[in-house]
Amino acid sequence: MAAIDKALAQSEALIGTEVGVSNWIMVDQKMIDQFAETTHDDQWIHVDPERAAKETPFGGAIAHGFLTLSLASRFAYDCFQPYEGQVMGINYGFNKLRFLSPVVAGSRLRGRFVLKSVTKRSEAELLRENALTIEIEGSETPALVADWLGLSVFAAPA
Template structure:
């Protein structure tokens, strides 16, 4: 039995279960400003606290949706340990992704992962499908929900 076979059997036993929940990350205005600079997305709703407080229902600035999405890699690193014989894990994309609730500046978010499915892809790879929810501390509605695909490649 190969390492890929062993990993597939191990993962199949946990389909439908929670993989884990990441640590909280605070979304400060400085983080939002830095993301705006990197992405060249300087929309005022993210960068002008006074205007955002007056002209939006959010009470202030909010994080870019793509900032929240970008942090999912960090959340995954907090939660998903490499498997025996794993050479690398590759982001394979998303089947579904929805931004459900804005993330206010100063709030904290974290990722919660559930294993949805696994599929063998050749001799050394497994495609892992995870349900991901990014929670806002104290919020009722997630910031985003996604069906995230990751390719696990074995030595």
């Protein structure tokens, strides 16, 4: 059986189940400030903790939504190993993405993945869709939910 077909069968058996929960990551003010510098997004709700504490309902500075989203890659590294025969994985985008709750500086986040579907696109490509929830420690409402697409690329058949 070809590696891609073996991976497809393994994945199909997991559809609808939780396939990974990542480690927690601290999102502190230093991380937020570095992200603001990198992206040139220095809106005060992110980089001015004193003002954010006084003028927002959040109690302090909050992380950029895209910072929270960017941690999804780290969470995926915690949860997934390449399939046997896979030569690379590619971020293929999102079918749905919603930011549900602000991430206050000093919060810890983790990712939770549920496999929604897997499709064999070619003899070298599997497209997986995972429901991703990025949780905030101690909060009932997650930071975000997304349907994340990932392309697993296998060596082309000989």
